[in-house]
Amino acid sequence: MSNRFRLRDALAEFPPYVPGKPPTTAPGLKPYKLSSNENHLPPLPSVVEAIADAGQAPANYPDPKATKLVADLAAHLDVDQSEVVPGAGASEILSALTNITLEAGTSVVYPWPSFEMYPILASARGAEKRPVPLLDDGRHDFPGLVAAIDDTTRLIMLCSPNNPTGPSISASELEGFMAEVPAEVIVVLDEAYFEFATAAEVVDGMAAYRKFPNLVLARTFSKAHGLAGLRVGFGVADPTIATALRQVIAPFSVTSAAQVAAVESLSRNDEVLVRAKEVAATRDQFEQDLRDAGLTVADSQGNYVWVNLDDDAAIAFEEACARQAVAIRRLSGGVRVSIGADEALDRVREVARSFEQSRIA
Ligand SMILES: Cc1ncc(COP(=O)(O)O)c(C=O)c1O
CATH class of the missing domain: 3.90.1150.10 (Aspartate Aminotransferase, domain 1)
Structure with missing residues (x-):
C-alpha cells in the first residue's frame, strides 16, 4: 500500500x-x-455566554485578523499589535515557528521529555532533532542545551512550566542561556501553563521578551482560561518574526467563537x-x-x-x-x-x- x-x-x-x-x-x-x-473548571459564565452568542452566526467566516483580540492582547501585554500573532492554540504558533525556521539541513534543539509536538513538528520539516535530556529533577539542562547548538541550529524550544515534568525555568536560567545563544537564532518560550506557576523565581516571559529580540513567546487560552476545545492561542514576537509567522498561518484559523471567548476571558483575566x-x-x-x-x-x-x-x-x-x-x-x-x-x-x-x-x- x-x-x-x-x-x-x-x-x-x-x-x-x-x-x-x-x-x-x-x-x-x-x-x-x-x-x-485540561482545566477541570468550565470557562467563566460570561465567556460561555459569549460563545453561545457567536454560535448564532456560523455561516460567516471569522475576522481573519482577529482584530479585537489582537488589540486587547497588545494593550494587555503593553506591546504593539504588530507583535501579537493569534493562532488556533499555541500549537499553531509552534507549528508556524517551525515552518519559518526549519528545513532539511537545519537543526532544532529542545529539552526532553517535553511537549510531544516538538519532535513531530521537527520531523514534519525534515530538520535534525536534538533533544537534550532533562536533569534528574525534571528541569531543563541549560549547559546541555547550549552544547547542542551549532551553525545548523535555527530554532530552540523551551517549555516553562515543562510538560510533563512540571518545573519552571527561572529568570536567571533564561538570561544566562540567552546570553549564550546567537542573536539570530530564534528561541521560543512555550508558556502554555505559566498562569499556574507560583514559585518566586519563575521567569516572566514578557520581561524576558523585552530584553531579547530573538525570544518568541507561545501562550494559549487552552489551559488557565479553560478554552482548549475552541483552539485559541497566540505568539508574541519581534515584528519581523511576527510577519513571517502570519505568512504561514492559515487564514481564519481562529474561529469567531474562539475570538469572542478569548476577548471576554482576557477582560476577566x-x-x-x-x-x-x-x-x-x-x-x-x-x-x-x-x-x-x-x-x-x-x-x-x-x-x-x-x-x-x-x-x-x-x-x-x-x-x-x-x-x-x-x-x-x-x-x-x-x-x-x-x-x-x-x-x-x-x-x-x-x-x-x-x-x-x-x-x-
Ligand atoms: C507545553 C504545551 N505547549 C503547547 C500546548 C498546546 O496547547 P494548545 O494548542 O491547546 O494551545 C500544550 C498542550 O497540551 C502543551 O502542553
Whole structure:
C-alpha cells in the first residue's frame, strides 16, 4: 500500500502524538479524565455566554485578523499589535515557528521529555532533532542545551512550566542561556501553563521578551482560561518574526467563537488568575500527599503533577487508576496526573497509598 501514493518516506519516522486517554468506566464510579492537562473548571459564565452568542452566526467566516483580540492582547501585554500573532492554540504558533525556521539541513534543539509536538513538528520539516535530556529533577539542562547548538541550529524550544515534568525555568536560567545563544537564532518560550506557576523565581516571559529580540513567546487560552476545545492561542514576537509567522498561518484559523471567548476571558483575566492559583494550591497539596505516600514527585508549577516510575510501575499505576475510572497519562519514565476535581484526586491519592504499600510488602 505504501507505494500507492507519493507520500514522503519520512512519514514512517514521525513520532506519534498520543492524546490523553478517555477514562474507562467502572461500576458506580463517576469517570474522570486527568490525562490531557485540561482545566477541570468550565470557562467563566460570561465567556460561555459569549460563545453561545457567536454560535448564532456560523455561516460567516471569522475576522481573519482577529482584530479585537489582537488589540486587547497588545494593550494587555503593553506591546504593539504588530507583535501579537493569534493562532488556533499555541500549537499553531509552534507549528508556524517551525515552518519559518526549519528545513532539511537545519537543526532544532529542545529539552526532553517535553511537549510531544516538538519532535513531530521537527520531523514534519525534515530538520535534525536534538533533544537534550532533562536533569534528574525534571528541569531543563541549560549547559546541555547550549552544547547542542551549532551553525545548523535555527530554532530552540523551551517549555516553562515543562510538560510533563512540571518545573519552571527561572529568570536567571533564561538570561544566562540567552546570553549564550546567537542573536539570530530564534528561541521560543512555550508558556502554555505559566498562569499556574507560583514559585518566586519563575521567569516572566514578557520581561524576558523585552530584553531579547530573538525570544518568541507561545501562550494559549487552552489551559488557565479553560478554552482548549475552541483552539485559541497566540505568539508574541519581534515584528519581523511576527510577519513571517502570519505568512504561514492559515487564514481564519481562529474561529469567531474562539475570538469572542478569548476577548471576554482576557477582560476577566484577574478572575482567571485567581482560579489558576486555586488550582496551583490544590496541586501543591496533591504533590505533597503523593510524596507522603512514598512516591517520587517533581516540583510542578503547572496544572499537573509528574510521578517518576519505572515503566512497569507506570503501567501498574495507570491501570490502578483506570480501575477507579480515572484516566491519567503514562509516558516513558512515569505518569502525569492533571489537577482535577477533588473526588478524582482523592482516588489517585488512594491508589498511591496502596500502590506504595504493595511495593514495600
Ligand atoms: C507545553 C504545551 N505547549 C503547547 C500546548 C498546546 O496547547 P494548545 O494548542 O491547546 O494551545 C500544550 C498542550 O497540551 C502543551 O502542553
